[in-house]
Each structure stands twice: as structure tokens, then as C-alpha cells.
Amino acid sequence: MHKHTGSNIVCLVGAPRSGTTWLQYLLAAHPDIKSGRESYVFMKLCELKEDWLALKKNGIGMACYQTDAEFFEILDDFKNRQLDALTKGVGTGQIFLEKTPSHALAIPQIAALLPEARFIHILRDGRDVVASMLAAKKGWGEEWAPKNARRAAKIWERHIHAVESAKSGLKPGQFYELRYEALLEDTAAELRKCIDFLGMQWSEEALRKAVEANTSDKMRKTTQLAVSGEVAKTDAANAAMPDGFVRKAKAGSWRQDLSMSQRFQIWRVARKTLGDCGYAWPYFFL
Amino acid sequence: MKKYTGSNFVFLVGAPRSGTTWLQYLLASHPEIQSGRESYVFSKICLVHQEWHKTRKSGMGMASYQTAEEFMSNLFDFEERQLDALTKNLKPGQILLEKTPAHALYVPQIAWFLPEARFIHIMRDGRDVVASLMAAGNSWGEDWAPTSARRAARIWKRHVQAVDDAKTKLKPHQFLEVRYEALLEDTARELRRCIDFIGLPWPEEALRQAVAANTSEQMRAGNGKALTVSGELAKSTAKALPDGFVRKAKSGAWREDLSLAQRFQVWRVARKTLGKFGYAWPLFFL
Numbered sequence: 001m002h003k004h005t006g007s008n009i010v011c012l013v014g015a016p017r018s019g020t021t022w023l024q025y026l027l028a029a030h031p032d033i034k035s036g037r038e039s040y041v042f043m044k045l046c047e048l049k050e051d052w053l054a055l056k057k058n059g060i061g062m063a064c065y066q067t068d069a070e071f072f073e074i075l076d077d078f079k080n081r082q083l084d085a086l087t088k089g090v091g092t093g094q095i096f097l098e099k100t101p102s103h104a105l106a107i108p109q110i111a112a113l114l115p116e117a118r119f120i121h122i123l124r125d126g127r128d129v130v131a132s133m134l135a136a137k138k139g140w141g142e143e144w145a146p147k148n149a150r151r152a153a154k155i156w157e158r159h160i161h162a163v164e165s166a167k168s169g170l171k172p173g174q175f176y177e178l179r180y181e182a183l184l185e186d187t188a189a190e191l192r193k194c195i196d197f198l199g200m201q202w203s204e205e206a207l208r209k210a211v212e213a214n215t216s217d218k219m220r221k222t223t224q225l226a227v228s229g230e231v232a233k234t235d236a237a238n239a240a241m242p243d244g245f246v247r248k249a250k251a252g253s254w255r256q257d258l259s260m261s262q263r264f265q266i267w268r269v270a271r272k273t274l275g276d277c278g279y280a281w282p283y284f285f286l
Numbered sequence: 287m288k289k290y291t292g293s294n295f296v297f298l299v300g301a302p303r304s305g306t307t308w309l310q311y312l313l314a315s316h317p318e319i320q321s322g323r324e325s326y327v328f329s330k331i332c333l334v335h336q337e338w339h340k341t342r343k344s345g346m347g348m349a350s351y352q353t354a355e356e357f358m359s360n361l362f363d364f365e366e367r368q369l370d371a372l373t374k375n376l377k378p379g380q381i382l383l384e385k386t387p388a389h390a391l392y393v394p395q396i397a398w399f400l401p402e403a404r405f406i407h408i409m410r411d412g413r414d415v416v417a418s419l420m421a422a423g424n425s426w427g428e429d430w431a432p433t434s435a436r437r438a439a440r441i442w443k444r445h446v447q448a449v450d451d452a453k454t455k456l457k458p459h460q461f462l463e464v465r466y467e468a469l470l471e472d473t474a475r476e477l478r479r480c481i482d483f484i485g486l487p488w489p490e491e492a493l494r495q496a497v498a499a500n501t502s503e504q505m506r507a508g509n510g511k512a513l514t515v516s517g518e519l520a521k522s523t524a525k526a527l528p529d530g531f532v533r534k535a536k537s538g539a540w541r542e543d544l545s546l547a548q549r550f551q552v553w554r555v556a557r558k559t560l561g562k563f564g565y566a567w568p569l570f571f572l
Contacts, residue, residue, distance in 0.1 A: 085352035227350035
């Protein structure tokens, strides 16, 4: 069992439908970046710890039976074995890129578990995110996507706020943020900045190839990332991307996608956060 | 689990504020029964387990990195070590009585981890439970207890429904249900039933002493059976039971405690469930 500090783990986070998958595919094209499907591994690990501490505060829980040190040793062993599984194929000098959007909500906790983990946050105009979530609801994302614009806007806002308040607690060099719109405008330049943040080398030629291999047109026809473990026993090795997963890959198409009442709902919930993030929106009907 | 079958475990469960603590103190007075504070030792781990399978269904989660065997082996090792801490002072032939009301929601999972574990469910009139939950929510239990009758009724319903679903899957010798009202009416008789179910001898004299030592007056005064606390919280000097924890110890007090509007809310949420368990309530204003 390896003692994981997170030095070879990078968490790619963001509100769902912000382009996390696209950036993941781009980065995972690098030969020394391994990646896989959404693992959700940190959510529950963090909850195990938080739960123990919260119960202890109320004078109950396993803290009545074991010391802090005893529990943290047990939790650490569980964590390390889960992370061994996650990073199985990752060689020396390579990194594992973990993309689970909702890890955005648990950055401080993840950083406490893995003090050397790094984070990349992809930020996208909340109005486009809402439009994309509502589209997902009508198709492949029915199970998880919100049913109305108000809820979708709240999800976006919750993720953005969580990342925003977590940033200040991270060490310099641990956090990098980019815009979906910028990635769309100049994919190669933004990808290069990510790679620089990770401290890796990538020839211009290879980087351009990665960009070309992962355009929205190609991504629509691509397969999901390979799996091992239990899912590999049942899933086809190359499961297709769900239909509609890669959508318009545009910025600003919320103007066509959202009705006036949906715009109003978003505006009410999120105009302040949108403004703070540089997506100023003084009047919802504009 | 390799090391534990659960044959010396008895889980005392029920909706919160159903008299679980009282019955725990009564039973823990038996020299061969050890019991401590609410450990929640299974609640979070059951959620971790559920989440693994839930994300697996979508072809994601840690199941795309590890086999079910690998995950279960890690999870079992974690839980085994937690149970080691829980049973540290348990001698051969003794019973560990674990009282965490919320374990009511995880009975099938606990029985899956520990196939020989036994369960005692204490069931109480949901209307009294609601009154007690709300009293807690407005005082010592504001951290966790609801202040609205509708929510309180839902909590009660969820717990009793979960146990009712689970009990059909347990072997007959694994499950005993006790009514709070019966325990109040003839404490010694119901306590004897529990002890017989657990399979321990207890002279009538000693049992009567336990009843006398754990009346609501005694418990309110802090004189009931003292539960041992080891581990991190052994250093804390907080009282075992907060003020107001032991309340009226009556049945039917909801008639004084609940307003007509609150009764209506409880009636709307829970009248069917109440009826099913013998607390028929055709008209909420009666």
C-alpha cells in the first residue's frame, strides 16, 4: 500500500456541463496523464471523516470508542487502498487526472486528505450551463439533471461558490482556473497553460494533435474512457458516449435555448454570482 | 466479515425519541451486556457501500477501477477495525448492545455484514414521537431534531417503514419488536422478553433492581446506568444525557403537546403508517 499525499493526483472540477469532460479528454491525450471515468472517490472518503468529527462534537460516535489517532489510521489505510486502485496504472513521473465535477463541492476536504493534490477548475457562463443541464434532462441525463432553470442555476451557483471559497485555503501552485469560453476560443493556448500548470512537457505538434482529435465533432463519435475493475466485466470495452452528451460546444447559445421565463429564473438566482465571475447581466431580457 | 459474524451483537434501533435510550440503560444493567454511546458504526459505511453500487450502475465510480472483491475487502477491513474498537472490552460470552436509532435505516445492510447479528426494534406511537422530536428540536436537539410536525412525522415514518421492510428478510431469532407503550406499562415483563430474546439468564431480583434504577426520575437526575466511554471522548466531562433528554416518559401526551394544525400535519403524513402498526387514527381532531 502506497501512502498517498496527492502529489500525482489532479482533480478536474466544475459545475456539471461546464466542459469538464472535454478538458479531461484533451489533457488525457498527454502520454503521462492517466485518467478514467468519474470515480466519486473523494466524496465518500471526506464524508467518512466529516461524519466522525461531527458526531464527536456531539459527544457520540466512534470517538467514544477510539482515539482520533486510531480512527485516522484506519481511515488512512482505507483511503490509501482506494487510491491504489485509482492510480494503478500510473507510473513514476506520471499523474492521474481525476474528473468528478461534484468534487468541486469538497475541495477543502480533499486537500486535507491529500495535501499535495492539485485542482483545475473550469468555469463556464452559468446561463449556458443551465441550458445544457436542461437539455441533458430531456435525454441521457434524466436521472441526475435538474428539472427547471431555477434549480439548474442553483446547482451552478453552489459549485462556483464552493470553489471560490476553497481557493484561498489552497497553496499557490495547487489551483488553476480556466474559462470554458477561452478554451473554446483558443483551445491550444489554454491547453498549454494547463500543461504548464501541471509542470509537464508537451511538444507543440503533439498538443495540436490532441486538440484536433478532440473537437466537438470527433467527441460526439468518441467512446468513453476505458475502464478496469468491476465495470470492465460487464461493459463493452468501448462504451459509446451517451447521445447528446456532447452538445453544441458553443458559448452564448443560451440566448436561443432559454425562454424568457427561464432567463428570469436564472437571473433571479444567479445574477450576482454571474456578475462576480465576469458574466455581467444587468437585465434578464437582454 | 471474516472476523465477525455478529453473534454477540445486538442492535437496538428505532425512530429517534422512541425510548431507545431507556431500553438501552435497562438492558445494559445486565452484567453480561456491554453498551456505550451511539456509535453510528454502520451508517456511513452503508452509504459508502450503496454509492459504490449506485455509481457502478451508471458505469462509473470506483467500480471502474477496482473489482467488487477488491472494494469489499478494503471496506470489510475498515469496518472490522472499527468493530475491533467497538468491542475492545467485550469478553467471551458477553453481548455488545449497540444503540444508534438511525441504524434502523440500514438493518438489511448490517445483517449482510454481520449475518448473525440480532435486532431489537422499539416502536412508539408516532404522534408521541413527533411531540418529542419537536421538543428536542426546540431545545437540546436543535442540531438534528426537526421543529416542524410534518418533518418529524416523516422521520418517524421512514424509520418504522424501513424496519418493517427489513424484518421479513431476517431469521425469526434475529428480530424482536418491543412497544414503548408496553415497556411503560409493565417494564419488568418487557425487559424479560428482551433478555430471553438475547438468551441471557437474569434473576428476577436483579431485573427488578435494574427497572428501579432506571426510572424516568432516576434517569433525569443522571442516576441511571452509566455507559462507559473510552477513546477520544473519554477526556470529555460532558453529561451523558443533556437536560430535557428524558422528557415526560408517558404515552398519549401528544394530545397536550400538539396543536390542531400540527396534528393535521402528522395525520396527513403518517395516518396510514400509524394505522398499520395499531395506532389507528381515523380523524385527526379526535
